[in-house]
């Protein structure tokens with residue numbers, strides 16, 4: 001009987017050791033990767049210049065990230081717009097009144113989306129363009145939210161929500177790409193050192 005109890009205690013001890021070792025391993029795996037990814041994206045966007053961004057327009061490779069990774073990568077307002085299809089406040093957003101020469105890249109992946117050459121004052125309160133920098137840079141999706149049918153615009157590389165397109169824009173396309181500033185990052189042409 002005493003031998004049996006000692007045997008059970010031994011088995012119990014082994015089970016505890018296995019359990020501790022597994023939990024340590026999984027904890028270590030879940031903490032490390034997002035930190036590396038976060039540093040990677042911020043560093044990538046911050047170090048982009050006009051010339052580097054414009055040389056990267058033909059890269060159509062999809063970027064896929066888990067929702068947990070996106071939460072680590074983006075600020076809460078960026079996440080709300082890019083990943084939850086949110087719309088920022090009109091007029092008070094960052095790029096509504098900016099008309100400097102340069103390129104607007106995706107905040108989620110750095111892909112060039114719109115040139116300052118197609119930006120115009122739509123008086124809507126949001127940055128507006130009559131065309132994307134390249135037809136392949138953005139994709140359209142039907143959006144039936146808010147009790148209406150609209151055409152959503154997403155980034156073709158990381159599939160983040162950017163805004164909507166309407167057919168009340170100026171010539172030559174007659175289109176208005178109504179974007180959220182929080183989904184974009186502006187790279188001025190003048191400050192390009194290369």
Ligand SMILES: [Zn+2]
Nearest residue numbers: 106109155158
């Ligand atoms: Zn993107």
